[in-house]
Amino acid sequence: MSKKVSLWRIFLTMFKVGALTFGGGYAMVPLFRAEYVQKYGWITDEDMLNMIALSQSIPGAIAVNCSVLVGYRRRKIKGALAAVAGSVLPSLITLTVVTYLYQAVRDNAYVAGALRGVRAAVVALLVSAFLGFMKPFYKDALAVAAFFAAFLLSFILDINSIYLIIGGIVFGIALGFLRIKKSDNARDGGTAP
Known part of the structure; x- marks a missing residue:
């Protein structure tokens, strides 16, 4: 990851x-x-999870x-500027064209069918990415438990995502604190201060 990447490559x-x-x-x-992870190696899976x-x-669009x-x-x-320009420009172009053509295609059965197909493919891709991202967590029982707790709170109880994020931050800080304390105790021969 130390090789300098051109701004043009980032944009493209x-x-x-x-x-x-x-x-x-x-x-x-x-x-x-x-x-970013598999083709170019610009970041790791863990970096990707942290960035997400x-x-x-x-605030702002996740993409x-x-x-x-x-x-x-x-x-x-x-x-960062090259990345923003590259990530926003396709949507800007597409939205401009679609807005112009919307009245002509909004009731078209082929367009509606194509969009249904795209949605199905997106769900499959999301599941695939999710399973790939979960691999580092399989060995950490607390992380797996936190995932399932957040999923259940979100999916079943419909808890607002901001509360889940804040809860995740608090849980992560507490877990880090406990791990540091445990490490310090082990280093000191198991004696508590």
């Missing part, structure tokens, strides 16, 4: 992700992972936020 990669993904947001995650978590917890973080990681401010 983000443009490709933006142009090939329908649905925005989490629908872009599988392609983000394929490009951070992108979700700050743009992730692009900014990846671009910044590779080339600082210029990389």
